[in-house]
Amino acid sequence: MLPWLIIGGGLHGTYLSLVLTKGCSMEAKQVRVLDAEAEPLAQWFHRTANTGMTHLRSPIVHHIDLEPGSLKKFSRNWRQDKCCIAPYARPSLAMFNAHCREVIERNGLAELRIQGTARHIEIAGNHVCVETNQGAVRARRVVLAMGSTPPSVPVWAERLSAADAQIHHLFDEEFKGADLATSGTTLVIGGGISGAQFASYMVERGAEQVVVLARSQPRVHQFDADPGWLGPKYMGRFNRYDPPARRPLITAARHKGSMPGDVFRRLRHHLRQERVTWLQGEVRHASTNAGRIMVQCGQGLIVADRLVLATGFIPTVPGKPFLQDMHRQAGLTLAPCGFPITDRFLRWHSRVFVTGGLGELTLGPVARNIAGARRAANLIKQLVRPT
Ligand SMILES: Cc1cc2nc3c(=O)[nH]c(=O)nc-3n(C[C@H](O)[C@H](O)[C@H](O)COP(=O)(O)OP(=O)(O)OC[C@H]3O[C@@H](n4cnc5c(N)ncnc54)[C@H](O)[C@@H]3O)c2cc1C
Numbered sequence: 001m002l003p004w005l006i007i008g009g010g011l012h013g014t015y016l017s018l019v020l021t022k023g024c025s026m027e028a029k030q031v032r033v034l035d036a037e038a039e040p041l042a043q044w045f046h047r048t049a050n051t052g053m054t055h056l057r058s059p060i061v062h063h064i065d066l067e068p069g070s071l072k073k074f075s076r077n078w079r080q081d082k083c084c085i086a087p088y089a090r091p092s093l094a095m096f097n098a099h100c101r102e103v104i105e106r107n108g109l110a111e112l113r114i115q116g117t118a119r120h121i122e123i124a125g126n127h128v129c130v131e132t133n134q135g136a137v138r139a140r141r142v143v144l145a146m147g148s149t150p151p152s153v154p155v156w157a158e159r160l161s162a163a164d165a166q167i168h169h170l171f172d173e174e175f176k177g178a179d180l181a182t183s184g185t186t187l188v189i190g191g192g193i194s195g196a197q198f199a200s201y202m203v204e205r206g207a208e209q210v211v212v213l214a215r216s217q218p219r220v221h222q223f224d225a226d227p228g229w230l231g232p233k234y235m236g237r238f239n240r241y242d243p244p245a246r247r248p249l250i251t252a253a254r255h256k257g258s259m260p261g262d263v264f265r266r267l268r269h270h271l272r273q274e275r276v277t278w279l280q281g282e283v284r285h286a287s288t289n290a291g292r293i294m295v296q297c298g299q300g301l302i303v304a305d306r307l308v309l310a311t312g313f314i315p316t317v318p319g320k321p322f323l324q325d326m327h328r329q330a331g332l333t334l335a336p337c338g339f340p341i342t343d344r345f346l347r348w349h350s351r352v353f354v355t356g357g358l359g360e361l362t363l364g365p366v367a368r369n370i371a372g373a374r375r376a377a378n379l380i381k382q383l384v385r386p387t
Helices: 011-023 042-051 070-075 093-106 155-162 193-204 232-240 243-253 261-272 320-330 356-363 370-381
Strands: 002-007 031-035 113-115 118-123 128-132 135-144 167-169 185-189 209-214 276-280 283-289 292-297 300-304 306-309 347-349 352-354
Touching: 002 011, 002 128, 011 031, 011 370, 031 135, 042 093, 042 193, 070 093, 118 320, 155 167, 155 283, 155 306, 185 193, 185 300, 193 209, 193 261, 193 276, 209 300, 232 243, 243 356, 261 276, 292 306, 320 347, 352 356, 356 370
Parallel strands: 002 031, 002 135, 031 113, 135 352, 167 306, 185 209, 185 306, 209 276
Antiparallel strands: 118 128, 128 135, 283 292, 292 300, 347 352
């Protein structure tokens, strides 16, 4: 019987495994992280590489080590690229990733992993039983850290994909932005931070022509939610609402589809050079003709050689089938938006905790971010008894 099992070894699950083993002095054998991926943070590395982003949106104090100053210290010996950019000292992606790998290596976090996929979770009398594709794992406590939902693909794009058109989603597991051909026209659908970063990245890789089709003109916000959400400024009021009533506050707080100033300036440079064309509109009709993709929008017809969706993730609850199952089976409470209603320590049941996006109704709009991972682990830590 394992004392702790974390389901999902992305940024959130991996950081929590560090806090439990090193921050709470648990023995390594007491914590395991179940994940289908072989490597910790695999999805993070893959997705961020695909966008062509150069720096993080979050500041240098948000990282996956225990010491708040750890990444800053690491940056002193960083020579590969500009370690941070203003404002708010945001780290380079290359340096942030190197630091993550160093933290994982130094703390033996890869050794805590069980490679497998959870299929069913059952709360038994004195433990939780997780059925996986590798057999059953029993644990005293389970943390749900399943992270993000699948990439969001519009129906018209699914139809064209089935017809063998060159359609990719930036966050598809098999998509590799660095391998995409640069000849002819690349059409990017979506004008948020990832669409803007990818359009710039393609130009810098030598793409002939890049067209971005977006619902609005570029919208600039430094962060995806105001930094006031990291502390009592906004969280005080948030906590006074009943958890189900917190959803509209979270939705209103997020600057969805926005980008920070540096991403905008990089894009604007390419717009001025006429290497990127920004069209505002919606896809009205899409078809293929002789291997090319024809997209009709309010601005006219776009003919492209390939199409890349930067349309984010399906707006649903991560791990939804598991949650609904546990709700039916053990009566655990879900809000009308489908997210778990936990106590203030992210405890959904005496044996089940959540972190990451699943903790949104407790952690607020920053739950999915690195800052959310740090807050979540610090809350869960308060309930860990010394062994
Ligand atoms: C391109 C991009 C850039 C971002 N930039 C920033 C930034 O600058 N700053 C910031 O704070 N945040 C940023 N974020 C947001 C956030 O920090 C990341 O999305 C973060 O990686 C989320 O981590 P996670 O662990 O919740 O999810 P994931 O990385 O998706 O990990 C979840 C893991 O759970 C596993 N899993 C799922 N279901 C099961 C199952 N049934 N059984 C076993 N394992 C399972 C998956 O295999 C996966 O490895 C960014 C996000 C993206 C996409």
